Amino acid sequence: MTRERGSPYAPHADAEAAAMLDAIGVDDEEALFDIPEGVRFDGQFGIDSRSEQALRRELSALLAKNDDLTEFMGRGHYDHYVPSLVDNLSQRAEFLTSYTQYQPEITQGFLQALFEYQSMLVDLTGLPVANCSMYDSATALAEAARLADRVRQASGSVVLVPEFLRSGKRGVLDNYLAGTEMTVETYPMDDGNVDFEALSDRVDDETAMVYAENPTVRGTIEEHLGDIGTLASENDTLFCLGTDLVALALLEEPASVGADVVVGEAGVLGLPTAYGMGLGLFATREEYLRQVPGRLVGISEDADDKRAYTLTLQTREQHIRRERATSNICTNQAWVALRAAIHLAWLGPSGLVDLAEDCVRDATDLAERLDELVGLQAPVHDRHHFREFVVHTDQPAAAIAGDLETEGYAVHVVGEHLLQVCITDANAHEADALVAAFEEVL
Amino acid sequence: MTRERGSPYAPHADAEAAAMLDAIGVDDEEALFDIPEGVRFDGQFGIDSRSEQALRRELSALLAKNDDLTEFMGRGHYDHYVPSLVDNLSQRAEFLTSYTQYQPEITQGFLQALFEYQSMLVDLTGLPVANCSMYDSATALAEAARLADRVRQASGSVVLVPEFLRSGKRGVLDNYLAGTEMTVETYPMDDGNVDFEALSDRVDDETAMVYAENPTVRGTIEEHLGDIGTLASENDTLFCLGTDLVALALLEEPASVGADVVVGEAGVLGLPTAYGMGLGLFATREEYLRQVPGRLVGISEDADDKRAYTLTLQTREQHIRRERATSNICTNQAWVALRAAIHLAWLGPSGLVDLAEDCVRDATDLAERLDELVGLQAPVHDRHHFREFVVHTDQPAAAIAGDLETEGYAVHVVGEHLLQVCITDANAHEADALVAAFEEVL
Amino acid sequence: DQARYVENGQYEPLLSEKETTEVDVGGDDSPLPDDLTRDSVELPDLSEPELARHYTRLSQMNWSIDSGPYPLGSCTMKYNPKFTEAVAADPNGSVHPDRSDESIQGNLELLYGLQEYLAEIGGMDAVTLQPPAGAAGEFAGILVAKAYHEANGEDRNEVIIPASAHGTNFASAAMAGYDVVELPSAEDGRVDVEALEAAVGDDTAALMLTNPNTVGLFERDIEHIAETVHDAGGLLYYDGANLNALLGRARPGDMGFDIMHYNVHKTFATPHGGGGPGAGPVGVVDELAEYLPSPRVRERSSGSGYELFDPEQSVGKVHGFQGNWLVLVKAYAYIARLGDEGLLDASAKAVLNANYLGSQVEFDIPYGPYHHEFAATSGEKDAADVAKRMLDYGVHPPTTKWPEMVPEAMLTEPTEIESKKSLDDLAAAFNNAAADDEETLADAPTRTTARRIDQVSAARNPRLSWRALGDDE
Amino acid sequence: DQARYVENGQYEPLLSEKETTEVDVGGDDSPLPDDLTRDSVELPDLSEPELARHYTRLSQMNWSIDSGPYPLGSCTMKYNPKFTEAVAADPNGSVHPDRSDESIQGNLELLYGLQEYLAEIGGMDAVTLQPPAGAAGEFAGILVAKAYHEANGEDRNEVIIPASAHGTNFASAAMAGYDVVELPSAEDGRVDVEALEAAVGDDTAALMLTNPNTVGLFERDIEHIAETVHDAGGLLYYDGANLNALLGRARPGDMGFDIMHYNVHKTFATPHGGGGPGAGPVGVVDELAEYLPSPRVRERSSGSGYELFDPEQSVGKVHGFQGNWLVLVKAYAYIARLGDEGLLDASAKAVLNANYLGSQVEFDIPYGPYHHEFAATSGEKDAADVAKRMLDYGVHPPTTKWPEMVPEAMLTEPTEIESKKSLDDLAAAFNNAAADDEETLADAPTRTTARRIDQVSAARNPRLSWRALGDDE
Incomplete structure (x- = not known):
């Protein structure tokens, strides 16, 4: 493959390429391009090729331009310590560089891993069907609303979402429903939880789906889930619960509170902070199986009568059903699901529950410590918290956050006098330092 | 595997361990230990167990105590850019976590990789036999001298080594020969090369082996190799040539200059700077095959008449021949050899030659630039150089090196007024900065 | 490629079949009141070495671009630089x-x-x-x-x-x-x-x-x-x-x-x-x-x-x-x-490879001149069967039965990363499968981890989690 | 565990059989005079994707601790934490x-x-x-x-x-x-x-x-x-x-x-x-x-x-x-x-595992009480043959025929990382092999990448580099 220039990943030696051209019967590669003169491009992109070594150096220097801040941030994107096992195994080329499992006979490995991922979601949610990924929690919620549109019994076309909802989630939801009859309306919150009375007043024939989160985006643990489930059920409306893979281990089981669909973030395990990249979890009741978006792995047998795995119910999907598909999703987050599954299995049930309990304990402790500082009140909401909480600041919140950044810490500004602080196993060892930094800047 | 304490890598759930004890017929694990009371240890080591996460943090902080210096260092331990492919493939568990290939039927992969490593050494040295690793260049040299002891025709028992030899190499050589009749003597150098006239005077019946290096430890390219080969041959003494995997691609072929044994550093490829960890290369003539130390992979056939690989000529080795083995080596550097082979294959012949030529060009250029600075003369030796060269300093060398360290650069001090500077593709992009740092401190 | 000692009709047991534990949640030590927690969680419970083996084994049962040619048409399966x-x-x-x-x-x-x-x-x-x-x-x-x-x-x-x-x-x-x-x-x-x-x-x-x-x-x-x-x-x-x-x-x-x-x-x-x-x-x-x-x-x-x-x-x-x-x-x-030259070369070689492979494949290719991919037709033979048989020849088959404008389509996109030798192997896989009789095709694959998998029963009787497995499995 | 389509009697061709190039060294562009350089270098010349496949394939033909039990006596093959x-x-x-x-x-x-x-x-x-x-x-x-x-x-x-x-x-x-x-x-x-x-x-x-x-x-x-x-x-x-x-x-x-x-x-x-x-x-x-x-x-x-x-x-x-x-x-x-407790537990479980495995293996174990390893004897059967047959049962066999104090020794050290299930599998491999007849043992292994390899001819006719391969190979 002695070649002077061109793609380093194309193996053709000059002589080899010549032999191939000869076999085809053309003089050069350009003769193979059937492009009308009028649309030919003969310019340059102006992109210089760099060696692997130079590029690694360049990009390392580039990313080093980010300030090295210790983050106490969450609000839908969380950081938990990812064990080396996850990196090691998920980086195996057979996983990382494989395609969707269109030929199950030679992709049993990934299929089984995805089946196991689905199964663990079933274990955690108590719902019998989980797909093997959505892009993130926002698109998972939006797909849930579209599922509600397809399965609704009544004429309802309103999706009720909480007043506190990340704008990104709301934005995606609006877009996914833009092509339907559905509309989105909000219901109020009461001290960080669902204002159940207000919600009860809002739910009626027009309601297609009620969405609630546990924990909420403000870190509070929701106390009305059972009531919401009952309310939804009584009104023939779907109850969609938003949560995440760690919270699921500790908080009320979705099936037990009557959730019809569970969505949320599964990338809390397996992925470190990745600038918002996620893994949407999606689980639902058996009766909605054929309306589920995304890929499903099922069990079958092979010609030797051995258990085998395969993508199944593909007639729901775009490549078969096209404009009548349950979703347009094709490429999904399979590899991230693999990582989450390995991380989950590495933790095991005790490890996972311990991790989740620490999310409560550490948030409670940190809020208490900040509350002791003059000029801060925490937590703002008189609720139990999971990972994060809102802090009231006497001084303007943005100024404090700016000063904290100078000290090397990043927190959220969520109101003129409100900060939000998130603590997990990934930053808990820096809690003392954060408190000290707060003392410094107050 | 829900267990409160103990090794995280032992899978036994308490109930499982109990069932096993039951099957054995004892009450607890302690009953299995047949240790006399008098030698039982019931103390504590005092080592606290840390979680994976805590330990990674702790060791990261620990290693960050090293000053972040840009190194222009060599003298037997070199840094070349190692492509990601090497890390990725060599980290595959099937390679990394395997044992020596005692069952060739299920270890064909590693055997073939080692066979290919041997073959590439054969291609580069021109000698027909290469083993699949020694610990490092020092032990390879020492093993060569022991081989000379075993194969010598004449009564000679003197190993001649150059005046300039790293003390570590000399120390290992002395130790390896301590159990033999052999003695080590030095011959003088002339302006960085072998003083051939002086060497000629020294070689006689007593000489069992002549050792020379190319490049030398001072970075000069040796100009008398052919003469040394002839001299050795005429005196029935072995000519052992020390070199490295990159230099081999460009400099005179060992076989063509009459080398009987080639030793040196093969870890210049595949390993980044690793605090002196190495990979000893060892190649020799066919006639010495049964006296070769270390492991050899050969070709055979399996029961299906297919080509297969296996460790061979094991009767030379310690586990069969015991005190009459060619060496005590057992665990070697197989995985480093795998890495070197992948790196070598990744470079290919053109890439390797280019890399080697740059070792000459960059050293020449840098020496010239340093020579232009007032207070420095470089290179000290009027020879061609490979990777490194000696610099004369008007001021005390140690003081300059110390000041350079403050500026963030590390070079060798090799004399009161001598520094040694090494440049490779790994630090060439910092050459301007080094020159500027020299200007700063002079 | 080690001995596959298949036990109990499974190529590799599920995590849940190795070991699971149900742990109680809530109670006195819990940081939350019981009405806000679930009662228990049951999940696989294995040590790190067991997990390493499980996933290493699974990976070895999975084709990838680092395993060999992956010429899925319209999927552009290139090598992913490490x-x-x-x-x-x-x-x-x-x-x-x-x-x-x-x-x-x-x-x-x-x-x-x-x-x-x-x-x-x-x-x-x-x-x-x-x-x-x-x-x-x-x-x-x-x-x-x-x-x-x-x-x-x-x-x-x-x-x-x-x-x-x-x-x-x-x-x-x-x-x-x-x-x-x-x-x-x-x-x-x-x-x-x-x-x-x-x-x-x-x-x-x-x-x-x-x-x-x-x-x-x-x-x-x-x-x-x-x-x-x-x-x-x-x-x-x-x-x-x-x-x-x-x-x-x-x-x-x-x-x-x-x-x-x-x-x-x-x-x-x-x-x-x-x-x-x-x-x-x-x-x-x-x-x-x-x-x-x-x-x-x-x-x-x-x-x-x-x-x-x-x-x-x-x-x-x-x-x-x-x-x-x-x-x-x-x-x-x-x-x-890659830069300008690399990108230009990538498409040149992608098109060269498709055209060379096309020239070596004995199946008819109804439409042309094609660029980075071609849609061959397996004619009388079922394209899916041909694809399964190609698995036996050590390659991943093309996309089959799509697009529908080509009957029994085998949409093939080798990308620029395949060498002539690799394309020759791929062509041989096509041509060998083309020469095999119907029975052989219907029986294929035989050299893969799993034999032909029954897609219909998977969809008819969906079992989508290990909870759906009966006690007899 | 994909289809192994063996070509030309090789499980995987050598790098040198894929492509090599001889490049000239020295000459006008060289930074050195020709008398200080070699004339040319011939080495394998492959692209990164080809190398990735080559070594991925080789790795899949290699047993490791992440593949399964590796009970080589006196070798202490433990899991290596990632x-x-x-x-x-x-x-x-x-x-x-x-x-x-x-x-x-x-x-x-x-x-x-x-x-x-x-x-x-x-x-x-x-x-x-x-x-x-x-x-x-x-x-x-x-x-x-x-x-x-x-x-x-x-x-x-x-x-x-x-x-x-x-x-x-x-x-x-x-x-x-x-x-x-x-x-x-x-x-x-x-x-x-x-x-x-x-x-x-x-x-x-x-x-x-x-x-x-x-x-x-x-x-x-x-x-x-x-x-x-x-x-x-x-x-x-x-x-x-x-x-x-x-x-x-x-x-x-x-x-x-x-x-x-x-x-x-x-x-x-x-x-x-x-x-x-x-x-x-x-x-x-x-x-x-x-x-x-x-x-x-x-x-x-x-x-x-x-x-x-x-x-x-x-x-x-x-x-x-x-x-x-x-x-x-x-x-x-x-x-x-691991710390104190982990180290203490490691040896406890290493000894427990050896003793449990020993209790399940039907071969005689002449010496005891043993700790982390035991030397069973395969008795009338050739220990090396038994070991080869164990490969067919999906495990790595123990160290064989050593130490010599035990005739037909099978020195077995499972280490602490094996689970009871894994030890049971290992015992089954021992016991199945013990039950197999001489012919089966002599023919073993049959389920591995390579069949039984001829060690004698390898040593008698040493071929230690690809240069030693004749043109007919």
Whole structure:
């Protein structure tokens, strides 16, 4: 493959390429391009090729331009310590560089891993069907609303979402429903939880789906889930619960509170902070199986009568059903699901529950410590918290956050006098330092 | 595997361990230990167990105590850019976590990789036999001298080594020969090369082996190799040539200059700077095959008449021949050899030659630039150089090196007024900065 | 490739069949009152060594681009350079999406650079990196078209799509609320221009097209097609799935496309991960830039540094944050590694490889001249059976039975990474399978981990979690 | 575990059979005159994707601890925790060995900490980390003994070694110039104390012993043995290969050993890498500390920081620099991960596993009570054949035909990492093979990558590089 220039990943030696051209019967590669003169491009992109070594150096220097801040941030994107096992195994080329499992006979490995991922979601949610990924929690919620549109019994076309909802989630939801009859309306919150009375007043024939989160985006643990489930059920409306893979281990089981669909973030395990990249979890009741978006792995047998795995119910999907598909999703987050599954299995049930309990304990402790500082009140909401909480600041919140950044810490500004602080196993060892930094800047 | 304490890598759930004890017929694990009371240890080591996460943090902080210096260092331990492919493939568990290939039927992969490593050494040295690793260049040299002891025709028992030899190499050589009749003597150098006239005077019946290096430890390219080969041959003494995997691609072929044994550093490829960890290369003539130390992979056939690989000529080795083995080596550097082979294959012949030529060009250029600075003369030796060269300093060398360290650069001090500077593709992009740092401190 | 000692009819037991534990949740030590917690959790409970073996074994039962040829048509399965993983793993890039712009200049500069690279490569004026996959890119692109028409006070409710297009085109248009008008192919395998002329009109929001199309043919009439759609007030959407054929030789923007998405996990060699994650950036012409999803990255007006901004009439969000960052980093690294010459060469070799392979395969290839992929037909033989038999010859088969315009289609895209030797092996696999008798084909595969898998019973009796396994299994 | 489509009788072609190029060296563009360069270089010449496939394929033809049980007796094949690789890859630790002490305090502190850990675990007073492998540790340890005797003006020329000892013991002692006196085993499988008493004398430089010995038995008379050797003026050397049996329960130093080496790639779980690298640190009692190889690490007298120093009467060097740094880092990480309780538990479970497995295996086990390993005998059957047949049952067999004190020995060491289920599988492999007839055994293996390999012809007609392949191959 002695070649002077061109793609380093194309193996053709000059002589080899010549032999191939000869076999085809053309003089050069350009003769193979059937492009009308009028649309030919003969310019340059102006992109210089760099060696692997130079590029690694360049990009390392580039990313080093980010300030090295210790983050106490969450609000839908969380950081938990990812064990080396996850990196090691998920980086195996057979996983990382494989395609969707269109030929199950030679992709049993990934299929089984995805089946196991689905199964663990079933274990955690108590719902019998989980797909093997959505892009993130926002698109998972939006797909849930579209599922509600397809399965609704009544004429309802309103999706009720909480007043506190990340704008990104709301934005995606609006877009996914833009092509339907559905509309989105909000219901109020009461001290960080669902204002159940207000919600009860809002739910009626027009309601297609009620969405609630546990924990909420403000870190509070929701106390009305059972009531919401009952309310939804009584009104023939779907109850969609938003949560995440760690919270699921500790908080009320979705099936037990009557959730019809569970969505949320599964990338809390397996992925470190990745600038918002996620893994949407999606689980639902058996009766909605054929309306589920995304890929499903099922069990079958092979010609030797051995258990085998395969993508199944593909007639729901775009490549078969096209404009009548349950979703347009094709490429999904399979590899991230693999990582989450390995991380989950590495933790095991005790490890996972311990991790989740620490999310409560550490948030409670940190809020208490900040509350002791003059000029801060925490937590703002008189609720139990999971990972994060809102802090009231006497001084303007943005100024404090700016000063904290100078000290090397990043927190959220969520109101003129409100900060939000998130603590997990990934930053808990820096809690003392954060408190000290707060003392410094107050 | 829900267990409160103990090794995280032992899978036994308490109930499982109990069932096993039951099957054995004892009450607890302690009953299995047949240790006399008098030698039982019931103390504590005092080592606290840390979680994976805590330990990674702790060791990261620990290693960050090293000053972040840009190194222009060599003298037997070199840094070349190692492509990601090497890390990725060599980290595959099937390679990394395997044992020596005692069952060739299920270890064909590693055997073939080692066979290919041997073959590439054969291609580069021109000698027909290469083993699949020694610990490092020092032990390879020492093993060569022991081989000379075993194969010598004449009564000679003197190993001649150059005046300039790293003390570590000399120390290992002395130790390896301590159990033999052999003695080590030095011959003088002339302006960085072998003083051939002086060497000629020294070689006689007593000489069992002549050792020379190319490049030398001072970075000069040796100009008398052919003469040394002839001299050795005429005196029935072995000519052992020390070199490295990159230099081999460009400099005179060992076989063509009459080398009987080639030793040196093969870890210049595949390993980044690793605090002196190495990979000893060892190649020799066919006639010495049964006296070769270390492991050899050969070709055979399996029961299906297919080509297969296996460790061979094991009767030379310690586990069969015991005190009459060619060496005590057992665990070697197989995985480093795998890495070197992948790196070598990744470079290919053109890439390797280019890399080697740059070792000459960059050293020449840098020496010239340093020579232009007032207070420095470089290179000290009027020879061609490979990777490194000696610099004369008007001021005390140690003081300059110390000041350079403050500026963030590390070079060798090799004399009161001598520094040694090494440049490779790994630090060439910092050459301007080094020159500027020299200007700063002079 | 070690001994496969299959126990109990399973190639590898499930995690749940190895060991699970049910642990109680709540109680006295719990930090929460019992009414806010679940009662217990049951999950697999294994040690790290057991997990390492489990997943190592699973991986060995999985084909990948590092296993051998993977010529799935329209999937562009390229080699994924290993160094891009090292770049993506840089902890400095691992930041929270809510960080202040000022504190993440590294990420923003990289993203800006990628926007610029992609704009240049596609001949587009503005790019969003937010869509997390190709289909999400299509959806975002169609939302942009919709917003544009609505802003112009136009009520257009149709999207025209050739019958041979990727299924996602149809689904994405439908998700955005459009009626889909399917366009038949002409006899030569390209867009039926007359049918298009008849189909376009006041209702036409957009025509979605990929070029070369899904049998590898360049739409020679693209200029006329563009004019036709534009004249009717519609927009032209380019499905980037086949962009690898044209790098540096033709740009969608120059062909008259107004909107396009890029499949970075195809054209720009980011690993497909067994189904994802990918990324589906969207490029548009100037006129549409203000509708792109929000936020995008731009240079600060001060000229130093970068900032996020919301396009004025943005369609909003298609991902909760900013998309699949780790994938985007790898795409940037790939593009920068190749540069102009590498990209130009990648498409040259991709087209060379497809044409060479096509010349060696004994199956008929009805349409041509093709570029990066070709659709052979297995004729009398069932394409799916032929594909299964190809598994026995040590390669991954092509995409089968699609597109439907070719009967028993075997849509084959070797990409530029295969050597002549590898293509010869692939051709031999085709030709050997072609020579095998029906019984052999029906019985295939025999040399794979699993034998032929019953798809029908999987769908008829869905068992989608280990809870669905009976006690007898 | 994909289809293995074997071509031309090779499981995977050699790099050289894929593509090689001969490039000219020297000439006008060369930076060197032609008389200083070679004429040309011929080497394999492949692209990165081809290499990725080649080595991925090779890896899949290789058993490893992540593949399944690897119960090679006396090899202690444990799981290698993945995080230790991440620690070793820390670029901050990647320094040149000639750096000033002041500038590498991180490395020195880690090495010092490891010296301390090992000293504590072995009950030794001083440790060198320099030896790059166990055999190198033996050699260094014997050099220390020699230097000690020489310093005391004693001329002792014999090292006593039990017949059942590892081959390296003999070779290392011989390399250091000693005559080896082989000690037969007593009937109970342990040291024949009477024979030892007869063997020791003025010529005795040292007795090398491993404990538990190579059939897993604790040398119950160790106190008497030590006294006997010491009384004769000799030193006691402990071969650390079997240390995993005793962690936290007995320490060589407390048993009277003066010198020992540690196999960190056994006891402390650093990966064996298909044959290395390992590391063989050596610990000694106070009296011998000044003879250890140079340099070692100590705390600075100022009390802050660490420095290298040369022991006063150091034997010098056994490695050109400071040994296998990357391996030492992993060993440190493993020890710190486990801590006291983990180490204690590791040996408990290692011994439990060996005893449980032994109780399930139908072959006779002549000696006991054994600890971390046992030597079964395959009796009438050829142990090597039984081992080959075990490959067919999906496990790696034990060490065979060694030690010779057990006829047709199958020396089995499962280590602590195997679960009961895994041990049951392993026992089944033993017992199934035991039940197979001679013909089946002789024909084994049949389910592996390669069938039984002809070792004799490989040695008779050595072909050690691809240049040795004829044109017909």
